[in-house]
Amino acid sequence: MRAVDTGGYLKGRIRREDIISAAAVVYGEVGYHGASLREIAKRVGMSHAGLLYYFPTKEALLAAVLERRDAEDAEREQLDSPPGLEVLRHYLALASHNVRHPGIVDLYARLAAEAVAPDHPAHEYFKRHYDEARVGVRDSFRVLAESGELRAGVDPEQATITFIALMDGLQVQWLTTPDAVDLVGSLRFYLQALLTVPL
Amino acid sequence: MRAVDTGGYLKGRIRREDIISAAAVVYGEVGYHGASLREIAKRVGMSHAGLLYYFPTKEALLAAVLERRDAEDAEREQLDSPPGLEVLRHYLALASHNVRHPGIVDLYARLAAEAVAPDHPAHEYFKRHYDEARVGVRDSFRVLAESGELRAGVDPEQATITFIALMDGLQVQWLTTPDAVDLVGSLRFYLQALLTVPL
Numbered sequence: 001m002r003a004v005d006t007g008g009y010l011k012g013r014i015r016r017e018d019i020i021s022a023a024a025v026v027y028g029e030v031g032y033h034g035a036s037l038r039e040i041a042k043r044v045g046m047s048h049a050g051l052l053y054y055f056p057t058k059e060a061l062l063a064a065v066l067e068r069r070d071a072e073d074a075e076r077e078q079l080d081s082p083p084g085l086e087v088l089r090h091y092l093a094l095a096s097h098n099v100r101h102p103g104i105v106d107l108y109a110r111l112a113a114e115a116v117a118p119d120h121p122a123h124e125y126f127k128r129h130y131d132e133a134r135v136g137v138r139d140s141f142r143v144l145a146e147s148g149e150l151r152a153g154v155d156p157e158q159a160t161i162t163f164i165a166l167m168d169g170l171q172v173q174w175l176t177t178p179d180a181v182d183l184v185g186s187l188r189f190y191l192q193a194l195l196t197v198p199l
Numbered sequence: 200m201r202a203v204d205t206g207g208y209l210k211g212r213i214r215r216e217d218i219i220s221a222a223a224v225v226y227g228e229v230g231y232h233g234a235s236l237r238e239i240a241k242r243v244g245m246s247h248a249g250l251l252y253y254f255p256t257k258e259a260l261l262a263a264v265l266e267r268r269d270a271e272d273a274e275r276e277q278l279d280s281p282p283g284l285e286v287l288r289h290y291l292a293l294a295s296h297n298v299r300h301p302g303i304v305d306l307y308a309r310l311a312a313e314a315v316a317p318d319h320p321a322h323e324y325f326k327r328h329y330d331e332a333r334v335g336v337r338d339s340f341r342v343l344a345e346s347g348e349l350r351a352g353v354d355p356e357q358a359t360i361t362f363i364a365l366m367d368g369l370q371v372q373w374l375t376t377p378d379a380v381d382l383v384g385s386l387r388f389y390l391q392a393l394l395t396v397p398l
Contacts, residue, residue: 031316106315106316109312109315110312110313110315112312112371112375113308113309113311113312113313113371114309114312115375116305116308116309116371116374116375117230117305123375126375127375127376130372130375130376130379131376131379134379151392154392155388158384158385158388158389159388161369161372161379161380161381161385162365162369162385162388162389164368164372165364165365165367165368165369165371165372165380165385166361166364166365166368167368168364168367168368168371168372169363169364169365169366169367169368169369169371170360170361170364170368172311172312172315172364172367172368173329173360173363173364173367175315176311176314176315176322176325176326176329177326177329177330180329180330180333180360181360181364182360185357186357186360186361186364189354189357189358189361190357190361193350193353193392193393194392
């Protein structure tokens with residue numbers, strides 16, 4: 001009985017991953033607003049009702065796309081490295097990656113703003129996203145404070161919140177006026193202003 | 200002929216202002232997504248078709264609401280003061296004002312993210328908004344650089360872009376996780392890190 005359940009569970013997980021992959025492709029092609037669950041279901045070769053079993057709303061599917069993006073970002077850029085200067089350098093590398101993938105940055109920025117409403121289907125995702133990002137970055141700033149690589153008087157907690165806010169705010173300003181904003185350069189400028197050592 | 204035209208023009212402007220005021224009230228009550236042009240027309244006592252003459256889309260009306268907000272912010276907080284430390288202090292006062300008015304901050308953040316698309320009706324507004332904000336803040340950082348109140352090596356241009364990005368990014372993070380973010384404190388922390396004098 002248990003073995004059969006596990007098989008069904010695995011099959012369901014694979015199906016779920018297929019839907020998420022198809023959604024990411026469709027979002028990239030026509031944007032989030034242009035994408036319909038019906039079209040995404042068609043790409044995976046399943047019925048609209050079948051897809052709704054896994055993702056009852058457009059927003060729930062988008063949240064899943066973003067969660068997978070977080071996991072892929074963390075792995076590719078080694079964001080889970082031991083806390084310290086390397087982690088901040090990895091975040092700069094992530095920003096470089098984002099500059100080459102404006103489509104997903106656009107999606108992320110739009111959903112983050114929509115999802116500030118507590119009843120939005122992606123609200124819990126973004127709360128978790130911010131909490132997790134703060135934990136990782138805060139640990140690094142604390143290590144830098146202890147080793148004297150953070151300038152005297154710089155509070156690791158404030159450095160953390162502003163660093164994450166800066167990444168978000170720069171993305172929107174860069175997407176709106178790309179010629180006026182050097183996304184990676186601005187992040188580097190900011191970090192360098194807080195540090196006593198070269199990045 | 201000219202006098203009659205001017206009368207019609209003035210009447211049209213007043214009508215336009217009435218619609219913008221009603222829209223701001225309705226957005227505050229039910230949010231941007233919950234608001235309909237039909238409901239806003241009803242509040243002003245005009246027909247739906249009549250309102251469409253002034254604002255053909257929901258987004259065009261929202262852009263007008265935001266433009267008026269910019270003008271009101273600039274006047275109330277004296278953002279057009281002579282460039283220097285006072286202007287940055289005025290921006291902190293604006294942030295305090297925003298903390299007391301989360302509804303309009305929410306609207307602004309959502310529209311800024313939606314409007315990164317060049318074909319969005321509010322795209323031109325946001326391009327202009329960023330350009331104007333950068334001009335004002337840049338002049339202040341330049342004055343501070345010349346007077347030695349900006350730390351050595353801090354580039355006024357990068358200070359400008361990151362300061363504006365930080366305001367935007369902090370708003371979204373604060374709205375999502377209000378207990379974890381001190382919006383004004385974080386802005387103050389950041390500015391203080393760039394300055395050689397107390398704020």
